[in-house]
Amino acid sequence: MNSPHTSPLIVWALTDNKPGHRNQLEGLISALSELRTTKVKWLSIKKHSQGLIDTLTQKSPPGHTPDVLIAAGHRTHLQLLALKRTLKKPAVVLMKPSLPLSWFDLCLIPRHDKVTRTTNVIETLGPVNRIHPTDDKTPNSGLIVLGGHSKHFIWDTADVMQQVQHIIQRSPQTHWKIATSRRTPNDIIEQIRLQLPYISLKTPAQTDNNWLSKTMQHSEQIWGTQDSISMIYEAITSGAEVNIMTLRPHKKSRVAEEMQRLLDEGRVGNLMHPMKGKSHALPPLDEATRCATQLLERLGL
Secondary structure: OOOOOOOOOOEEEEEOOOOOHHHHHHHHHHHHHHHHEEEEEEOOOOOOOOHHHHHHHHHHOOOOOOOOOEOOHHHHHHHHHHHHHHHHEEEEEHHHHHOHHHHOOOEEEEEOOOOOOOOOEEEEOOOOOOOOOOOOOOOEEEEEOOOOOOOOOOOOHHHHHHHHHHHHHOOOOEEEEEEEEOOOOOOHHHHHHHHHOOOOOEEEOOOOOOHHHHHOOOEEEEEEEEOOOHHHHHHOOOOOEEEEEEEEOOOOOOOHHHHHHHHOOOOOOOOOOOOOOOOOOOOHHHHHHHHHHHHHOOOOO
């Protein structure tokens, strides 16, 4: 429900247009709009932006300057700070910045980045996302989400394929869908098409930007490879029963440590100890709303 402010909150959102960073921005801004009437100006930051500050300030008539600047992605940091200095407005950065934390008014940083908490840091459980928790699930619906090669885990197509088949076989009454990512190797996509032709398989090229989030929100159970921490946290936020598919981690992987912490906390299961229904011992996860509320309070907006 919107607050009784008479004027809308004006947000300038700086994006490098990477899907993951855009998703975080959209999640936070959507949550802000639930709390207060919000108007958003999207600023696309290219690698070599020229004359950005002059262009933006000249095109912003009185009354249209921002109340807050929000950015995601390392490419956006310098432009964010330049706008902060020029417009004298608070700067909020999502994820751990590549510059000193003290240069920003507020930093929303996942706990797996292991940043020391300070007055301008909000520690989050995973990256903020645009998923909304819901109990409106399609009966007997299941989603398997596959990542791919990463710096945190070793991808083994044969092993992942075996896990996919086991998941499907242990729950034959479930109507399964499989979604791949841009990092998913072609060989496992071909194996799924060949060995599991009766399963609905979707690649990024076959879906729009909203398909995965909508499918997650309405799936009773979700399985995902543990290389994508954002994907796992989106699944948890959706309110589904969530399990992770095991990959062999590289040494000292902070993402692997976070996956183990989620298992220990009972937020997710795995093939050895699968979740049986949602964990009602833990409160629902809705980091976007929590962070939006704190942003307004801490910045006096």
